[in-house]
Amino acid sequence: MPPDDIFARVGPIKNTANTHIVSHAGHLLALMEGLGPIEVADDLTTSGPFDFDGRLAGSMTAHPKTDPVTGEMVFFGYSPVAPYLRVHSSDRSGELTWSTVVELPGPVMMHDFVVTESRVVIFDLPAVFDLHALLRGETAIFWDPARGARVGVLDRGAPGSSVRWIDVDPFWVFHFFNAHDEPDGSIAVTGCRAERLNTTFDGSELTDGYRPSVWRWTIGAEATSFGATQLDDAPTDFPRIDERRTGLDNRIGYSGHAARWSGDEVVFDGVKRYDLRTGSSEYRRFGANVTCGETVFAPDPDDPAEGSGWLLSFVHDHDADESMVAVLDAPTLEPVATVHLPRRVPFGFHGSYVAASAS
Numbered sequence: 001m002p003p004d005d006i007f008a009r010v011g012p013i014k015n016t017a018n019t020h021i022v023s024h025a026g027h028l029l030a031l032m033e034g035l036g037p038i039e040v041a042d043d044l045t046t047s048g049p050f051d052f053d054g055r056l057a058g059s060m061t062a063h064p065k066t067d068p069v070t071g072e073m074v075f076f077g078y079s080p081v082a083p084y085l086r087v088h089s090s091d092r093s094g095e096l097t098w099s100t101v102v103e104l105p106g107p108v109m110m111h112d113f114v115v116t117e118s119r120v121v122i123f124d125l126p127a128v129f130d131l132h133a134l135l136r137g138e139t140a141i142f143w144d145p146a147r148g149a150r151v152g153v154l155d156r157g158a159p160g161s162s163v164r165w166i167d168v169d170p171f172w173v174f175h176f177f178n179a180h181d182e183p184d185g186s187i188a189v190t191g192c193r194a195e196r197l198n199t200t201f202d203g204s205e206l207t208d209g210y211r212p213s214v215w216r217w218t219i220g221a222e223a224t225s226f227g228a229t230q231l232d233d234a235p236t237d238f239p240r241i242d243e244r245r246t247g248l249d250n251r252i253g254y255s256g257h258a259a260r261w262s263g264d265e266v267v268f269d270g271v272k273r274y275d276l277r278t279g280s281s282e283y284r285r286f287g288a289n290v291t292c293g294e295t296v297f298a299p300d301p302d303d304p305a306e307g308s309g310w311l312l313s314f315v316h317d318h319d320a321d322e323s324m325v326a327v328l329d330a331p332t333l334e335p336v337a338t339v340h341l342p343r344r345v346p347f348g349f350h351g352s353y354v355a356a357s358a359s
């Protein structure tokens, strides 16, 4: 079925712009992965769609990666209709300088990816689309391990046809911490891995629930091998890093400390700080009957050392029915400030710290 027919039958898709917000080239971009970015002003009023001067074709992931050295923002967009995947880069001025189609055997939902100084790593995992369900307005993504899974390595700036694929056993990742080039040419990746997507579209129940945990992968030079190591078996997700280390070797990762993780019900009540080389972790809970969303790292502009800065989280005190922004000292996880908010703030998904001079 031609793409135009699909969209004509599904009807207009609302751009919820609710998944993440990032700053790039002086623009604040609110993101949802099904469509393109929506630019918002500094006062968060909506400016409108942002399409890189008409050059962006297709959608944009909510998890772009900004190279801290070059200022380039590298991202992808997936689609339930061909072409199923495009990869892009925008330079520090906001000009789209690289757009290429990467061929996939079929449409898949792809939430996140990683970049290094030299390469992009694509995870073609079997969260497949059912277009007939999409047309009926039903849940259209389901887990199909029989389809197989692949990891692709593409040099930044290269044509998508040069991607090198490795077949791997199926697994699922919503979010990665980071990746970097090793001196021997291999790529190290860290993220939160689960056995499968948390969908029951096919009618099967998740016998062990959905429990992502921290893993490290090593992709051999020339994409010839793929190794996986679990660093910790505690369930966690919403990984973040000091983004001054995006694409570079880093040691520290932050994620949600789970108060409860039962089936698909997840409640975070604090922040974990991982040593991504050893898998050891520390955590700070925000208090009894207090829950939180994702934590966001705010770097100390006077100290470039990894992890020097603060952690910001929206928290909700259920007893007082009060929302706050909690500020922790990132090296010690000690609380340093609390911003009391006049009304309840939903946790939502992701956010960014943007210095006043950057937007």
Ligand SMILES: [Fe+2]
Binding pocket: 062, 063, 111, 174, 175, 349, 350
């Ligand atoms: Fe996400």
